[in-house]
Amino acid sequence: MQKHTISAIICLAGALVAAAIAGASFLAMRKPDLIVRGPGVTDVKMLSDWFPGLKGTPGDTEVYILKGADDGASMLVLGGTHPNEPAGHIAAIMLIENAQPKSGTLYVIPRANASGFTANDPQEGAPQSFTIQTPNGPRVFRYGSRATNPIHQWPDPNVYIHASSGQTLSGSETRNLNRGYPGRPDGTLTERVCYGIVQLIKKENVTITVDLHEASPEYPVINAIVAHPKAMQLASDMVLGLEMQDIKISLEPSPVNLRGLTHRELGDFTDTLPVLMETANASQGRLRGRTDEALVLTGKDKWYVRAEKLGRLYVPYDEKGHPLEERVGRHVTAISELMNSWNLEHPEKPLEFEGLPGYEDFLTKGIGVFLLPLPAKN
Amino acid sequence: MFYIYLAILAIVLALTVWVLFDTKKLSLQVTAAMVIVPLLLRLLMIK
Amino acid sequence: MSQEFLLFILMVGVFAAGCFALKWPVSVSMLLAAVAGALAGGVQNPIRHLVEGTFGYVDTILTIATAMMFMTGFRDSGALEALTAAVIRKFNKLPGLLMILLTFVIMVPGMITGSSTASVLTAGAVVAPMFASMGMSALDSGALISIAAILGMIAPPVNIPAMIIGGGIDMPYVGFEIPLILLTFPLAIAFAFWFGWRNVRKVDRSKVVESLDFSALNQYGAWRLFSPLILIFVLMILDKTVPRVFGLGMPLIFLLGTALTWVTGKRFEILKSAKKAIEDVLPVLGILVGVGMFIQIMTATGVRGFIVVNALSVPPALLYVMIAVSIPLFGAISAFGSSSVLGVPFMLALLGKDQIIAAASLSLIAALGDFMPPTALAAIFAARVVGLEKYGGVLKKLVVPGLIIAVYGILFILFSKQIRALY
Numbered sequence: 001m002q003k004h005t006i007s008a009i010i011c012l013a014g015a016l017v018a019a020a021i022a023g024a025s026f027l028a029m030r031k032p033d034l035i036v037r038g039p040g041v042t043d044v045k046m047l048s049d050w051f052p053g054l055k056g057t058p059g060d061t062e063v064y065i066l067k068g069a070d071d072g073a074s075m076l077v078l079g080g081t082h083p084n085e086p087a088g089h090i091a092a093i094m095l096i097e098n099a100q101p102k103s104g105t106l107y108v109i110p111r112a113n114a115s116g117f118t119a120n121d122p123q124e125g126a127p128q129s130f131t132i133q134t135p136n137g138p139r140v141f142r143y144g145s146r147a148t149n150p151i152h153q154w155p156d157p158n159v160y161i162h163a164s165s166g167q168t169l170s171g172s173e174t175r176n177l178n179r180g181y182p183g184r185p186d187g188t189l190t191e192r193v194c195y196g197i198v199q200l201i202k203k204e205n206v207t208i209t210v211d212l213h214e215a216s217p218e219y220p221v222i223n224a225i226v227a228h229p230k231a232m233q234l235a236s237d238m239v240l241g242l243e244m245q246d247i248k249i250s251l252e253p254s255p256v257n258l259r260g261l262t263h264r265e266l267g268d269f270t271d272t273l274p275v276l277m278e279t280a281n282a283s284q285g286r287l288r289g290r291t292d293e294a295l296v297l298t299g300k301d302k303w304y305v306r307a308e309k310l311g312r313l314y315v316p317y318d319e320k321g322h323p324l325e326e327r328v329g330r331h332v333t334a335i336s337e338l339m340n341s342w343n344l345e346h347p348e349k350p351l352e353f354e355g356l357p358g359y360e361d362f363l364t365k366g367i368g369v370f371l372l373p374l375p376a377k378n
Numbered sequence: 379m380f381y382i383y384l385a386i387l388a389i390v391l392a393l394t395v396w397v398l399f400d401t402k403k404l405s406l407q408v409t410a411a412m413v414i415v416p417l418l419l420r421l422l423m424i425k
Numbered sequence: 426m427s428q429e430f431l432l433f434i435l436m437v438g439v440f441a442a443g444c445f446a447l448k449w450p451v452s453v454s455m456l457l458a459a460v461a462g463a464l465a466g467g468v469q470n471p472i473r474h475l476v477e478g479t480f481g482y483v484d485t486i487l488t489i490a491t492a493m494m495f496m497t498g499f500r501d502s503g504a505l506e507a508l509t510a511a512v513i514r515k516f517n518k519l520p521g522l523l524m525i526l527l528t529f530v531i532m533v534p535g536m537i538t539g540s541s542t543a544s545v546l547t548a549g550a551v552v553a554p555m556f557a558s559m560g561m562s563a564l565d566s567g568a569l570i571s572i573a574a575i576l577g578m579i580a581p582p583v584n585i586p587a588m589i590i591g592g593g594i595d596m597p598y599v600g601f602e603i604p605l606i607l608l609t610f611p612l613a614i615a616f617a618f619w620f621g622w623r624n625v626r627k628v629d630r631s632k633v634v635e636s637l638d639f640s641a642l643n644q645y646g647a648w649r650l651f652s653p654l655i656l657i658f659v660l661m662i663l664d665k666t667v668p669r670v671f672g673l674g675m676p677l678i679f680l681l682g683t684a685l686t687w688v689t690g691k692r693f694e695i696l697k698s699a700k701k702a703i704e705d706v707l708p709v710l711g712i713l714v715g716v717g718m719f720i721q722i723m724t725a726t727g728v729r730g731f732i733v734v735n736a737l738s739v740p741p742a743l744l745y746v747m748i749a750v751s752i753p754l755f756g757a758i759s760a761f762g763s764s765s766v767l768g769v770p771f772m773l774a775l776l777g778k779d780q781i782i783a784a785a786s787l788s789l790i791a792a793l794g795d796f797m798p799p800t801a802l803a804a805i806f807a808a809r810v811v812g813l814e815k816y817g818g819v820l821k822k823l824v825v826p827g828l829i830i831a832v833y834g835i836l837f838i839l840f841s842k843q844i845r846a847l848y
């Protein structure tokens with residue numbers, strides 16, 4: 001055998017070994033994290049039950065239903081629209097594992113972009129998962145990609161054109177769930193998931209829709225609620241309720257010219273009252289330092305502390321960071337407050353849930369105590 | 379379109395492997411090996 | 426000294442040592458720098474991170490590889506030489522006009538696709554022999570092609586850095602046409618005169634036409650011979666205007682064009698030609714793969730945050746200097762990456778300016794990243810299409826134009842409100 005053939009075989013073998021090691025790690029991302037049915041869960045359906053076009057696709061995702069004994073209003077909570085924003089995902093799981101319905105119905109989609117949970121964004125150096133300690137042992141949760149996995153939707157066009165408005169964005173936004181609403185039944189996988197969520201809202205007559213997000217600390221819309229004009233009254237009542245608990249949150253109107261987002265399109269295309277909430281997540285920011293599980297869980301980051309001193313941030317930032325319990329606590333408390341605000345104005349059509357931990361509970365006890373034990377393996 | 383692009387990718391991957399075995403320059407062989415890794419993992423729909 | 430600073434020094438040091446002292450290819454030096462950073466930085470599961478970083482460029486690799494296959498096929502079919510002959514025969518007497526016209530021709534693929542590489546490897550490769558016949562030196566021609574390519578990438582309708590910067594602050598890509606035209610067209614005309622007309626106006630062109638080879642043109646006819654190029658332009662325009670039906674994407678368009686070159690001119694072995702194309706372009710593909718690894722490790726270890734926060738740490742008066750220096754420098758790794766990593770934070774620091782003009786100007790400055798070694802995609806490919814082995818000479822010619830472009834961009838940011846009032 002010639003010398004250059006031998007070296008070619010060695011190079012190829014090296015490539016195959018690297019591909020195998022990395023490939024095994026990528027494939028492990030396909031296994032979803034476990035969510036326990038809490039005492040209030042009355043049914044678990046799939047999004048494809050509302051839009052059969054999603055059946056068998058990687059976009060199909062669980063819808064947890066918590067139906068109270070008494071009739072009332074309904075609320076849809078979307079967690080994991082962006083799987084790299086863990087507070088939204090975990091807050092949705094908090095509802096599933098803790099909320100106990102009295103009146104009205106709660107629909108929770110903890111993995112709104114299920115495909116996005118199966119991969120990480122290249123060049124972001126993100127961890128593949130993070131672990132929360134609970135009294136019953138550790139629970140592991142996925143940290144995913146902001147967008148649909150390219151394995152499930154590829155290639156991206158040069159330019160993404162939002163179907164119903166014609167708005168153009170950079171091509172990779174084609175896989176961003178929160179740019180695809182109201183979606184299309186025959187569109188991309190991402191657009192079909194949007195369409196499925198819209199069908200759920202329409203068929204179940206969902207009263208309020210809450211889309212849970214996080215933002216990087218240098219982004220102006222943060223620790224904020226963004227509301228469609230229809231939901232403005234409800235949102236401003238909620239802001240007052242949170243202020244009573246010393247939780248500062250800013251209220252932003254949904255921009256008219258920014259299309260494809262829940263707080264704009266769900267309000268325009270359905271009867272639901274849509275709001276979107278943001279907390280401060282250092283692990284998705286551009287100014288962050290070392291990116292690992294600890295950053296996801298604590299938000300402690302020296303570069304953000306420095307950027308705050310330079311006046312570059314839109315949230316206070318010190319050595320204590322913004323831990324996940326604080327961010328999840330904000331989301332869960334805000335959802336409770338949204339329900340309270342709704343009930344004050346609409347006592348005839350209430351939305352009442354018990355068992356949700358309060359903001360102080362999260363800060364003092366952490367998240368782990370509110371996670372249920374995993375079912376024993378058989 | 380997905381499978382058309384996988385086919386395009388397969389062509390580029392095949393040509394890269396051909397270059398790997400055809401060239402006598404070691405530096406080009408190492409470079410080819412580097413390029414093969416992502417192309418192969420995408421072709422197998424792993425990443 | 427922070428740990429991130431030391432890691433940064435280590436990674437850059439390993440890269441420089443590999444590249445300059447040991448004369449390893451850029452791709453391998455990047456790989457080793459990333460490995461060193463991952464090990465010294467204590468990154469968990471380093472192989473996963475190294476491989477994951479490369480996926481930022483899979484689409485770019487396909488575009489570049491297929492574009493190169495097309496250009497090689499177009500040349501092997503004899504069409505490239507014939508096209509030069511046909512154009513020069515027509516325009517030999519009007520060099521000034523031809524220079525400006527050709528500069529805009531180079532820009533067109535970049536304007537439609539948003540990629541400077543597409544510009545250089547298609548229109549740039551077509552125009553390069555014309556520049557040579559007009560009497561331009563390879564270095565001048567390479568420089569003008571690189572400049573036209575990055576101006577094309579920034580000129581409307583498609584400007585990906587502006588979309589990336591806008592996306593980072595939730596600003597839709599609307600109303601960018603006029604500022605982008607103001608930013609790019611005057612520069613294009615100025616540089617066409619500087620590199621082109623200034624050099625060729627004194628050249629004796631009386632014998633140029635006799636030296637051209639018209640045999641392929643006479644044998645196959647212009648329409649048949651040039652049809653692959655026409656197909657590519659038509660498909661690019663359709664991809665932009667009716668994406669629902671003709672949204673084929675660059676790699677497929679190039680591949681269709683390559684297939685057509687096989688039957689429209691001189692016979693050649695298409696597989697051998699394609700393999701030659703990949704062999705020629707493999708070092709560049711390797712650089713992209715190495716850069717992907719490098720960025721992923723910089724991000725995971727916090728070196729990226731260190732760079733961004735330090736760039737933002739300068740006093741307000743120096744902010745503009747920092748923009749003009751750091752965005753192109755980071756663009757040494759990737760112009761698109763720089764738009765996202767530095768462009769967005771700088772954009773947030775410029776919220777008092779006219780947003781559209783500021784984002785448009787930042788995108789122009791980010792495009793200069795395509796001149797920065799080691800990736801320097803625009804310069805590398807421009808050197809290649811004008812037939813130079815090394816691209817260092819082209820880079821030297823680009824220093825002053827690069828400064829002019831950066832200053833022009835900064836002036837637009839400074840006077841954004843006044844410029845906005847003009848239209």
Ligand SMILES: [Zn+2]
Nearest residue numbers: 082085213214
């Ligand atoms: Zn989000």
